[in-house]
Amino acid sequence: MNLVRSELLKIRTTNTWWVFALITVPLWGLALLFNWLQTEALTSGNMGEVPADQADQVQAVSSADSLAANLYTNGQFFGLLIVMLLGIVVVTSEFFHQTVTTTFLTAPHRTAVMVAKLAAAGTLALLFWVGTTLLNLVFAPLILSATDVGAQLGSGAVWRAVALNGLAYLLWSVLGVGLGVLIRSQIGATVTGILLYLGGAIGAAIAIGLLAAKFGDWINQLQLLVPSLASSLMVSGADIPGNPPRWAGAAVLIGYAVVAGVIGVLTIRRRDIS
Amino acid sequence: MSDGQTSPNAGTGQIVVSGLTKEYKNVRAVDNLSFTVQPGRVTGFLGPNGAGKTTTLRMLLNLVTPTAGEATIGGHRYADLADPLRTVGAVLEASSAHKGRTGINHLRVICAAAGLPRERADEALALVGLTPAAKRKFKGYSLGMKQRLGIAAAMLGNPRVLILDEPANGLDPEGIRWMRGFLKGLAAEGRTVLVSSHLLSEMQLLADDVVIIAAGKLVRQGPVEQVMSSMTHGSRIRVRTPQADELTAALREQSATVDTDGHGVLLVAGVDAPTVGRVALAAKVELHELTTERPDLEGVFLELTAGKAEIR
Numbered sequence: 001m002n003l004v005r006s007e008l009l010k011i012r013t014t015n016t017w018w019v020f021a022l023i024t025v026p027l028w029g030l031a032l033l034f035n036w037l038q039t040e041a042l043t044s045g046n047m048g049e050v051p052a053d054q055a056d057q058v059q060a061v062s063s064a065d066s067l068a069a070n071l072y073t074n075g076q077f078f079g080l081l082i083v084m085l086l087g088i089v090v091v092t093s094e095f096f097h098q099t100v101t102t103t104f105l106t107a108p109h110r111t112a113v114m115v116a117k118l119a120a121a122g123t124l125a126l127l128f129w130v131g132t133t134l135l136n137l138v139f140a141p142l143i144l145s146a147t148d149v150g151a152q153l154g155s156g157a158v159w160r161a162v163a164l165n166g167l168a169y170l171l172w173s174v175l176g177v178g179l180g181v182l183i184r185s186q187i188g189a190t191v192t193g194i195l196l197y198l199g200g201a202i203g204a205a206i207a208i209g210l211l212a213a214k215f216g217d218w219i220n221q222l223q224l225l226v227p228s229l230a231s232s233l234m235v236s237g238a239d240i241p242g243n244p245p246r247w248a249g250a251a252v253l254i255g256y257a258v259v260a261g262v263i264g265v266l267t268i269r270r271r272d273i274s
Numbered sequence: 275m276s277d278g279q280t281s282p283n284a285g286t287g288q289i290v291v292s293g294l295t296k297e298y299k300n301v302r303a304v305d306n307l308s309f310t311v312q313p314g315r316v317t318g319f320l321g322p323n324g325a326g327k328t329t330t331l332r333m334l335l336n337l338v339t340p341t342a343g344e345a346t347i348g349g350h351r352y353a354d355l356a357d358p359l360r361t362v363g364a365v366l367e368a369s370s371a372h373k374g375r376t377g378i379n380h381l382r383v384i385c386a387a388a389g390l391p392r393e394r395a396d397e398a399l400a401l402v403g404l405t406p407a408a409k410r411k412f413k414g415y416s417l418g419m420k421q422r423l424g425i426a427a428a429m430l431g432n433p434r435v436l437i438l439d440e441p442a443n444g445l446d447p448e449g450i451r452w453m454r455g456f457l458k459g460l461a462a463e464g465r466t467v468l469v470s471s472h473l474l475s476e477m478q479l480l481a482d483d484v485v486i487i488a489a490g491k492l493v494r495q496g497p498v499e500q501v502m503s504s505m506t507h508g509s510r511i512r513v514r515t516p517q518a519d520e521l522t523a524a525l526r527e528q529s530a531t532v533d534t535d536g537h538g539v540l541l542v543a544g545v546d547a548p549t550v551g552r553v554a555l556a557a558k559v560e561l562h563e564l565t566t567e568r569p570d571l572e573g574v575f576l577e578l579t580a581g582k583a584e585i586r
Contacts, residue, residue, distance in 0.1 A: 002387055003387050005387075006383050006387035007387075009379070010372070010375075013375045013376070013379035014372055093372065097371065097372045098367055098370045099370055099372055101367060102370050102384060102427060103387070104336070104337060105335060105358065105359070105364055106358070106359055106384050107358075107388075108336045108352055108353040273337040274328070274332055
């Protein structure tokens, strides 16, 4: 517990957390604007020609639950990126500033230190989740009312999506910590993280779409293996036909986080600090 | 030194390094190194750059895993210490704090992790005279202030054992003087103080004992005086005389080795100064100068490590 307190103090006594929070806000706003437009388009049925084979999917994402879930988890795309970067920084700044020596002198049990780092990064991630969720609880009802969907605050699916969104924030911070251990260089880990996240989301979505068109719909199931797609799947308000079930997304993401965390701990245990 | 006779008492803070070895891919940075460090004394850990000093200290502190051998502090490996910060304080790098964090917060982070009361941070800062810079960020510290902050961090747990890697690096003369007094004071309180350095002149003023290593191997250990006087062939007698040839002949009869610098100065080894005086008197040689040249630590050090510091 002392170690967790110390790790949280480390975060509190530097600029990183509020700089990241400041970056998050405009990104959140951008996402809100995008989701607002999307919600309007979906509710007005103004999607243009929808191919027959995608009609079911459009139907699913146009459901009130799905629209509401999307808005109450607004900011997820960049929020997850930010908390992953925070997880990276929690580890790599120790190497960057050579404070890792002091850290391991103070607490020679490295596993405990890493667990504390995971806990601290996770706590911070959940705070980011709480912050964006509060913002969403203010703005999403406005958009939902404006588009005649209604606030949907009584819907279990909405709250499930919000909770799963919290889980996603937590898991991505764990992924970040694991990545930070594997790539000690602050710049290297950050760039790799961003590329994996954005490239993984966009690149894999395109690749899977192309492959699915060629080899059949079952390829769509593979998007489950891409962490960023798995997490967006996890928080979608309703199951979308042709896509893997939401719980599978959660399972995959938890799997990645556990693997990242365990590899991180095992690596740091054996590493010479010089 | 009581090698192996008594098991080191956990309360004494004795450091025992035995058979310590670290192999990297192509090089044995530390090679079967054994030595002991006693409490109540300042021990200088000396060696040329690249001799393996830092690697040894890091193995002692569980930061680097030894290939073979063991190092204990008060009978325990560092990783097994119940309360490491209250037992051992270490200063390894001058630049080991987050640049954007204030000095006081740096210490508070450590206090939190070690379960020490927050006030210790203020006390330790005062101890090293950094209180006025408490709320300044680390990046604004001078090198000397960084060293002091490192020492403050090491003193947070009021430890019995202090380990410092090149603490004089980057300090101005005033800072070095302060450091010397500080470390001597700690040793006088009965603490164990192990200081690595390549600044030999500084060690001569500071250390009671020395451990000299080169190329990862132990060269010599013991009290400074003893190590220096053990280098008998290092001490020479400088004689100035107008009758150099006569005195040279007379001294060589006493099986002394005599060199000359060609300007009427003889450098005599193998006999002591009174003997030279007596021989000169018997030979009726006039003496203008008779001085024993004791080697300083630097001379001893260079002699002991000569040829062992090649690039590895």
